[in-house]
Amino acid sequence: xxxxxxxxxxxxxxxxxxxxxxxxxxxxxxxxxxxxxxxxxxxxxxxxxxxxxxxxxxxxxxxxxxxxxxxxxxxxxxxxxxxxxxxxxxxxxxxxxxxxxxxxxxxxxxxxxxxxxxxxxxxxxxxxxxxxxxxxxxxxxxxxxxxxxxxxxxxxxxxxxxxxxxxxxxxxxxxxxxxxxxxxxxxxxxxxxxxxxxxxxxxxxxxxxxxxxxxxxxxxxxxxxxxxxxxxxxxxxx
Amino acid sequence: xxxxxxxxxxxxxxxxxxxxxxxxxxxxxxxxxxxxxxxxxxxxxxxxxxxxxxxxxxxxxxxxxxxxxxxxxxxxxxxxxxxxxxxxxxxxxxxxxxxxxxxxxxxxxxxxxxxxxxxxxxxxxxxxxxxxxxxxxxxxxxxxxxxxxxxxxxxxxxxxxxxxxxxxxxxxxxxxxxxxxxxxxxxxxxxxxxxxxxxxxxxxxxxxxxxxxxxxxxxxxxxxxxxxxxxxxxxxxxxxxxxxxxxxxxxxxxxxxxxxxxxxxxxxxxxxxxxxxxxxxxxxxxxxxxxxxxxxxxxxxxxxxxxxxxxxxxxxxxxxxxxxxxxxxxxxxxxxxxxxxxxxxxxxxxxxxxxxxxxxxxxxxxxxxxxxxxxxxxxxxxxxxxxxxxxxxxxxxxxxxxxxxxxxxxxxxxxxxxxxxxxxxxxxxxxxxxxxxxxxxxxxxxxxxxxxxxxxxxxxxxxxxxxxxxxxx
Numbered sequence: 055x056x057x058x059x060x061x062x063x064x065x066x067x068x069x070x071x072x073x074x075x076x077x078x079x080x081x082x083x084x085x086x087x088x089x090x091x092x093x094x095x096x097x098x099x100x101x102x103x104x105x106x107x108x109x110x111x112x113x114x115x116x117x118x119x120x121x122x123x124x125x126x127x128x129x130x131x132x133x134x135x136x137x138x139x140x141x142x143x144x145x146x147x148x149x150x151x152x153x154x155x156x157x158x159x160x161x162x163x164x165x166x167x168x169x170x171x172x173x174x175x176x177x178x179x180x181x182x183x184x185x186x187x188x189x190x191x192x193x194x195x196x197x198x199x200x201x202x203x204x205x206x207x208x209x210x211x212x213x214x215x216x217x218x219x220x221x222x223x224x225x226x227x228x229x230x231x232x233x234x235x236x237x238x239x240x241x242x243x244x245x246x247x248x249x250x251x252x253x254x255x256x257x258x259x260x261x262x263x264x265x266x267x268x269x270x271x272x273x274x275x276x277x278x279x280x281x282x283x284x285x286x287x288x289x290x291x292x
Numbered sequence: 293x294x295x296x297x298x299x300x301x302x303x304x305x306x307x308x309x310x311x312x313x314x315x316x317x318x319x320x321x322x323x324x325x326x327x328x329x330x331x332x333x334x335x336x337x338x339x340x341x342x343x344x345x346x347x348x349x350x351x352x353x354x355x356x357x358x359x360x361x362x363x364x365x366x367x368x369x370x371x372x373x374x375x376x377x378x379x380x381x382x383x384x385x386x387x388x389x390x391x392x393x394x395x396x397x398x399x400x401x402x403x404x405x406x407x408x409x410x411x412x413x414x415x416x417x418x419x420x421x422x423x424x425x426x427x428x429x430x431x432x433x434x435x436x437x438x439x440x441x442x443x444x445x446x447x448x449x450x451x452x453x454x455x456x457x458x459x460x461x462x463x464x465x466x467x468x469x470x471x472x473x474x475x476x477x478x479x480x481x482x483x484x485x486x487x488x489x490x491x492x493x494x495x496x497x498x499x500x501x502x503x504x505x506x507x508x509x510x511x512x513x514x515x516x517x518x519x520x521x522x523x524x525x526x527x528x529x530x531x532x533x534x535x536x537x538x539x540x541x542x543x544x545x546x547x548x549x550x551x552x553x554x555x556x557x558x559x560x561x562x563x564x565x566x567x568x569x570x571x572x573x574x575x576x577x578x579x580x581x582x583x584x585x586x587x588x589x590x591x592x593x594x595x596x597x598x599x600x601x602x603x604x605x606x607x608x609x610x611x612x613x614x615x616x617x618x619x620x621x622x623x624x625x626x627x628x629x630x631x632x633x634x635x636x637x638x639x640x641x642x643x644x645x646x647x648x649x650x651x652x653x654x655x656x657x658x659x660x661x662x663x664x665x666x667x668x669x670x671x672x673x674x675x676x677x678x679x680x681x682x683x684x685x686x687x688x689x690x691x692x693x694x695x696x697x698x699x700x701x702x703x704x705x706x707x708x709x710x711x712x713x714x715x716x717x718x719x720x721x722x723x724x725x726x727x728x729x730x731x732x733x734x735x736x737x738x739x740x741x742x743x744x745x746x747x748x749x750x751x752x753x754x755x756x757x758x759x760x761x762x763x764x765x
Contacts, residue, residue, distance in 0.1 A: 057375040057569075057582075059366050065378035065588065066359040069534075072595040078360040083539050084353060088346035090339045091546055110559070173576070181576045182524065186490065202559035211574030215523045219516060237549065237560065241541040244506075253372075254506045256572040257522075260564035265516035268556075269431035269448060270474040271455055272322050278430060278478055279485065280516025280563070 095201060095235035103200040103233045104288065110203035114263030115276050117285040126289050127158045130225070133285050134190055137223040140168035143188035146175075146212035150194075153227070153289065175211045182216050191221035191281070195228045197243060201236040202262055205286065209257035218261055224281035226261070228288045294382070294413040295643050297442040298627040302650035309622045315444075315452045319622050322451050326613040329557025330664065337553065347550045348668040350543045351604035354535070355595065361504040361537050362586060368507025372569025374582040382412035382589045389414060389496070389529050390421050392583055396527050398423060398494040402485075404511065404518035405429035406498025407446065407607065408533045408587055410629045411642070414496070426488050428517040430481055434458055437465045444623025444631060446609040447555050452622060485517070495525035495579065499532035500606075501547055502584075505540040508568040509584065512551060514561045522567055528579035530567075534586050535603040541566075547606055550666040554608035590642040598677050602637050604667045609634075611661035611671055617654050626651060633661035637674045649688055652678035717749045725749075 070077040095106065104120075111118040121129040134142065140163065144150070150159060163170050171184040185191060193213070195205035205226040209215050218224055234240070237260065244254060265280030276282065298305055309315060334340040354361055366376040379385035393401065401423050403409065415425045427436040431450035435441045438461045443449030450458070455472040462468035462480060470476040497518055499509045509530050511518035522528050538544045544566070552558045571578030594603055612618055612632030623631035628639035628648060636651035652675045661671040683689045689697075703709045724730050725748040733741035740746060 055373055057370040057373050059370050059376045059378075061378040061380070061384075062363070062366055062376070065380060065534075065586070066363055068380075068588070068592050069359040069362070069595060072592050073356065073358070074596055077363075078357055079363075081357045081360040084349075086346060087349055088342050090342040090346060091549065093339070094337070114562075175574050175576045178576055182490075186486075199560075204560050204564075209572075209575065209578070211572070211576070214575070214577050215519070216577045219519050219523060237545040241545045244541045248506070254508060254566070254568050256372075256568050256570070256575060256578055258508075258566040259519070260560060260566075262558075262560045262562050262564075265514065265562050267430045267478060267515045269429070269434065269450055270458060270477055271318065272325055272448070272451075273474040275474050275478040278482055278515040278517075279428070279489075279520055 091236070091238040094238070098200070098235060100230060100233060103235065104230065106200040107198070107203055107233065107286075107288070110201065111263075111286065114203045115266070115284075116203065116263040117283075119285060119287045120290070121287060122290050123153065126153055126227070126287070127155055129287055130155065130192070130227070131158060131162070133225055133287065134192075137190050137225075137283065139166075139189065140170065141184070141188045142168065142170045143185040143191045143217050143221050144170065144172045145193045145214070145217055146172045147194055149227075149229075153229070173212055173214045173217060181214055182220070185214065185216040185220040188221035190223045190225060191217040191219070192225045192227070193218050195226050195232050195286075197234060197240055198228045198232045199236050199240065199260070200233055203286075204237070204260050204262045206240050207259045207261065208255045209259070210255055215257050215259065218259065219280050222282055224261075224264065224284045226284070226286050228286050230288055230290050293410050293415065293440060293442060293629065295411045295629050295639065296627060296647050297629065298624070300627070302625070302627065302654070305627055306621050306625045309625045310620060312452075312622065314454055315622050316620065318451060318454065320619055322445070322448065323613045323619055326556065327610075327664070330554050330610055330613070333553035333557040333559070337549075343546070343550060344666055344668050346546055347606075347666050348604065350538065350546060351606075351667045352601075354537060354539065355600060355603055358535065358537070358595070361539060362534060364504040365502050365507060365537060366584075366586075368505070369569060369582075369584050370507075372507050374507070374569045374584055376584045376586065379585055379587050379589070382587070385412045385531065385585050385587045385589070386414045386417040388585055389531065389583075390417050392527070392529060393418065393423060393494050394421060396493065396581075398527065400488065400492045401425045401494040401496055402428050402489055402492040402521050402525065403432075403496040404498065404513065404521045405432050405449070406496070406531060407629060408498055409496065409531050410443070411589060412531070412587060414531070423494075426485070426492070428485050428489070428521060429513070430478060430515060430517075433481055433485065434461065437461055442624060443629055445612060446607055446630065446632070446634070452624065489520045489524050492525045493527065495521035495528045497521055497528065497530045499530050499536055500551065501544055502532055502537040503539075503541060503544050503566065504537055506568055508566045510544065510548070510564065510566045512548060512561050513563050514556070514558075516563055519563055519565055522565065522579065523577050526579060527581045527583075528570070529583045529585065531585045531587060534588050534591055547667075551606050551608050554610040554664070554666040594641050599637070599641055599674055601669050602634070602641065602674055604669050605634055605638070606667055608666060610664040610666060614660040614664045616656060616658065616660070621654065626654070633671045633675065634669075637671060637678065640678060645682060645686055645688060649682055649686075652682065714753050714755070718751050721749045
């Protein structure tokens with residue numbers, strides 16, 4: 055259902071008056087004179103982008119694990135154990151099965167009495183309670199920005215915002231194919247979706263490492279309101 | 293807190309702050325760190341000047357077409373089920389927010405950092421209506437717990453406080469029992485605030501940039517509090533200054549890249565979140581109801597004037613971090629929530645010359661602010677413009693200066709008077725002169741000589757000396 059709009063005409067009329075013209079109903083974006091963002095890492099290969107990401111992770115207090123598809127389940131299990139195990143909070147995401155993690159999630163972890171909760175929209179608010187109690191939240195990265203060390207998450211009914219936010223630790227699984235130079239390419243991807251008639255999701259998160267603050271005497275404290283530690287697991291194509 | 297937070301005059305405020313040694317050291321070291329981080333980030337990125345020029349052209353284009361982009365934004369927010377309220381004044385804005393909350397029977401409000409909600413005095417209005425309002429940015433939380441101490445920096449609001457002071461406040465107000473280690477203090481705030489996030493029925497955020505094409509708003513933070521504010525409460529209200537908007541994600545990413553580098557030297561902050569409307573059908577978190585309040589509060593009066601470029605501001609505080617005056621007097625001396633060079637330009641425009649006429653004079657016009665600005669606002673030129681307006685159009689220059697200028701005008705326009713004045717100057721100032729210096733000046737000279745000495749007037753006039761050198765030829 056469409057929302058309401060109040061006081062718009064007088065408000066915008068005043069702006070037009072101050073700008074000394076009639077209100078504008080159509081504006082074309084100009085061809086910008088400068089486009090420096092298009093030159094950043096444009097020609098970098100996938101391996102070069104991975105090297106950029108590797109270095110950047112040291113800046114953002116994030117552990118980087120590199121693994122193969124065959125070894126992904128082991129690497130994920132090890133990282134979860136390193137963080138002290140469950141309870142776990144996961145997206146409901148077909149990529150877990152595609153990347154060979156079904157056995158780990160559905161059989162191995164439950165057999166170790168580890169609580170595993172996948173996001174289930176039919177459970178409503180209970181999802182938030184479970185994510186809040188989770189020790190580790192795990193999601194895939196929808197797009198990965200090498201320059202800044204950022205995972206981009208597009209929300210949906212099965213991909214709750216809370217999974218990457220409320221648990222004490224956060225793990226992002228990064229398929230190597232999601233690596234792009236920088237946030238410029240995220241804007242390009244959104245443009246592609248819009249051109250295909252899609253809507254942007256209600257929430258797009260650009261996440262760069264664990265939460266932090268420097269509000270007390272400019273001292274960096276890692277881990278404030280969001281996760282206190284984060285690991286990225288990069289999965290190669292073979 | 294409204295934009296103006298002090299009843300003291302500028303001189304009193306400055307006097308209080310300039311003797312606060314901790315604050316001055318804290319400000320100096322913060323400035324150095326933040327500025328060098330901006331420089332490093334700019335150098336690592338390369339072509340910084342080109343980035344600044346791109347930032348500038350985007351912001352200028354938006355301001356020239358602001359009505360169109362706000363129209364497009366409001367259409368797209370409404371299409372996604374959000375409600376948009378255009379507020380001409382601070383009072384209209386805060387009353388709307390209050391009414392939404394009262395209608396929802398909201399009791400507990402969690403807020404993420406927002407300068408514009410300070411500007412419209414929102415917290416006081418909501419508290420009066422019986423709401424509990426909790427600031428959740430760590431710096432803002434510290435200030436709120438400390439009996440609403442005003443912010444002293446746009447990005448790091450509690451910059452003026454040291455860890456011992458914070459520990460004392462936490463101990464007194466929050467039952468805190470640990471040491472003054474920042475990690476322990478922050479952990480305590482995390483635990484306290486996590487419970488508040490889970491219990492809150494209303495979330496209020498500011499907005500770094502709205503995105504017209506998609507009807508989105510965005511939040512740039514490191515702590516993650518803005519994500520919690522926008523993920524957990526059932527109702528979200530976002531308040532934005534009307535100029536904080538970009539056409540689409542293509543321009544959004546450029547300005548975010550400039551903002552995070554200029555504010556804290558990061559390529560991106562830990563969290564950059566773009567939110568569109570309330571939660572989508574089927575989503576199990578995010579707000580069920582979303583309101584966007586777009587605030588004018590004096591901004592439209594800046595459009596079409598010589599000060600229009602100040603609305604390009606993206607609130608990074610890079611100008612604050614290089615200002616030699618801010619370094620000495622600190623943020624509280626400005627008496628406005630907007631401090632530093634940007635505050636000295638913006639506060640008189642939004643709050644009027646009655647309260648803020650001194651601020652444009654609290655500048656050396658060195659231009660460091662202009663060089664640091666990622667969207668190329670000519671800040672020191674705007675400060676100079678303010679001075680011109682104050683003196684020429686408002687006739688508000690200080691009385692002593694007016695008298696001195698008048699006397700000089702009379703003296704300098706008459707040849708005999710000027711000659712006589714110049715001849716007697718040395719003799720007239722003799723009683724005040726010691727070792728060829730004047731250290732206790734009379735009248736208007738006193739403000740100067742309180743801080744430093746004034747060279748004595750020479751015995752020989754330049755004209756006489758010049759005449760002698762040329763041997764009268």
